[in-house]
Amino acid sequence: MPLPSQPTGERRPRAMVIDGAWRALGSGLESLSGPGGAPLTRTVKLILLPLIVRPALHPDLAADFLAPEPAARLDALLRESGARLVATAQWFTLLKRTRRALGIVAGHPQDLYFQRCFELAAEHGEPGPTAGSLARAVVEDVADADGGRTVDALKRHLADAAQYARLERELAFAWDGRASTPGGDTAVAVTLAGKVLEACGGAEGPRDSPAYASMVAAAHGGLLGRALWAQAGGVWGRADLPAHLGLTERMLPPRPQVGRGASTATLPAPLDRTLFERLFVVLQSSSRREELPTVPELVGREVGRSCAPLGLFDESLRVAVVLGGRLAVGLDPLGIEVPAPGLTSAHRTVNSRWRREASVLRARRMTVSPRPDPDGGALDALAQDLRTPWTAYMRRLWVRLHGRDVRDAGLADAGAAWAVLDGVARSVMMDHRARVRAALRSLSVGSAGSPTAPDLARAAESRSA
Structure with a gap:
């Protein structure tokens, strides 16, 4: 309809x-x-x-x-x-x-x-x-x-045993070399990130933020990446959240492996991916592969990139991870008072947009209702995703930033960074909406004649302007 x-x-x-x-x-x-x-x-x-x-x-x-x-x-x-x-x-x-x-x-x-x-x-x-x-x-x-810049070309490049062994040695050497890199306090980075988000999220659009330039110049993105290697805690002002916000399933990011295959259905968290999995996503998602480096160049650069802080080379992109994390911990689509310190205008903009979604309104009713989900749990699982929105947000943000890093496309100013941060928020919201609609269609087909199925379908189809 x-x-x-x-x-x-x-x-x-x-x-x-x-x-x-x-x-x-x-x-x-x-x-x-x-x-x-x-x-x-x-x-x-x-x-x-x-x-x-x-x-x-x-x-x-x-x-x-x-x-x-x-x-x-x-x-x-x-x-x-x-x-x-x-x-x-x-x-x-x-x-x-x-x-x-x-x-x-x-x-x-x-x-x-x-x-x-x-x-x-x-x-x-x-x-x-x-x-x-x-x-x-x-x-x-x-x-x-595409000039041979394909997944098949990547497979062929890594099929040679000597080549594979050499890359494994290079990864081990690059990973061990991190130990000499100093860490630092992340509190200043998080505070500056809040100032940038306050400047970017207003109704009049993003304003220039000197704090953004300061963060890039002081390498605050690299600081966060090194903190993850050191198992830092309390980075975001919330003891209940890991510093990596779901970018890895481990306590600490593991040393990257070369890998031999990948599947979009089973991709691990970004910082847990092999070289093959990282480049698989880039090659699969790019509509202009002719603009990418050749496969040997891609692989060679990815060795160093995968062992760099946050798995990224460009400091402006690392700073975008800090900004994204600062935004992510305050995402509250259900409006259940997430205990995040210092919510900014960016948080208010994104949260208000999300809360107008019909699927979110239903999810909120489900999460606060003492009654079990009458629809067999399909919608309950989607509702629970909205209790931890930072994981989906950070994973999608990292993939987008990684794609820019491969193309040497940094973020020149706060406005460019906000365009990426806000675009990822919209993308996650629309993806959740699509999954709710798919679940409702499935329930409607599976329970023909049920009085709840059409009501649910109508609720998911409607949304606020």
């Missing part, structure tokens, strides 16, 4: 306008849509916004909330593109089939092919008699463009 528009005055959320127009296009878009019929996040990000809406050319369509006239124009733009979008979906299905036939597994198909499929639809319409050869040419062209 379509998401309600939740108007603010006469304005409507742009996401709701897109959702309504998309559903009105009817069938034929299944490969570009989620299970509920809405456009996939990547469909919006890679096709609808940049190729159809084009906010850079239409600034009045760039806002999160649209007045009636821009909303009507956006709706019309998407409806007018219906035939091309259906053709795009058909090309995407064909390219995926061709990819499987060629045995190509590297990269995410949506990242790699969505925009190419839209181009094919614009040039050729729906797939015709020559579509097979065109699809093969596109898939092979995309595969060649």
Whole structure:
């Protein structure tokens, strides 16, 4: 069912306008849509916004909330593109089939092919008699463009026994070399992080923060990383939280291993990952692998990076971990008074956004109710995740920062750092929302006729603007 528009005055959320127009296009878009019929996040990000809406050319369509006239124009733009979008979906299905036939597994198909499929639809319409050869040419062209920067290339590089043994020796040497690095008190770093978050989280947007530059110059990120090696406690002002906030499952981060394989379903915590697992994520998630170093360069640099404080080279990215930790310990989506000292405007911004989520409102009722979960525990487990939001937040933040580190993309100022911190918070929130909806769909299918299932589904589908 379509998401309600939740108007603010006469304005409507742009996401709701897109959702309504998309559903009105009817069938034929299944490969570009989620299970509920809405456009996939990547469909919006890679096709609808940049190729159809084009906010850079239409600034009045760039806002999160649209007045009636821009909303009507956006709706019309998407409806007018219906035939091309259906053709795009058909090309995407064909390219995926061709990819499987060629045995190509590297990269995410949506990242790699969505925009190419839209181009094919614009040039050729729906797939015709020559579509097979065109699809093969596109898939092979995309595969060649990465310059061998693939998971398969990584496997081949590490398959040589002598190479593998050499890397293990280098890791052991780099790890043992940490002992000569001095530690220090993290209290100043945490205090400065609070000042940065206060400057960044206001309603008027991030302000320049001299504290951020001070943290980078004084290497406060590296300080936290060395504290984790020394089993520091009480870093965040809360005795109940480990200093690493879930970045490792151990008391102390272990010495990295080389590794030979990885699976997205079983990836360990970031600081527990092997070299292979760290680079597997980078290679799998990158839509522009041609911008990455070659596989031998990636592996060589990852040896030093994995043994560096927080598993990162760039100090501005390490400082972002400190900022993220300071934000994470004050995350309280359930509104149950987390005992975090000195909540900042950034905390208030993120927490208030999270608490408006319908799935969070239900989770809060479940966690404070003395009655057992009537839905068999599926939703109760998701509700309990909201009691420890820092783990999901810190793990996703680290992965994002690691990807930037591999590309030598530091964070120049507090505004750039806040864009990453806030983006991760939104991503974690939306992921939790998606998992709640998936659980509700499963419960609805499994308990047809139950009076609670439709009510739960409606609650998850609705959300505040």
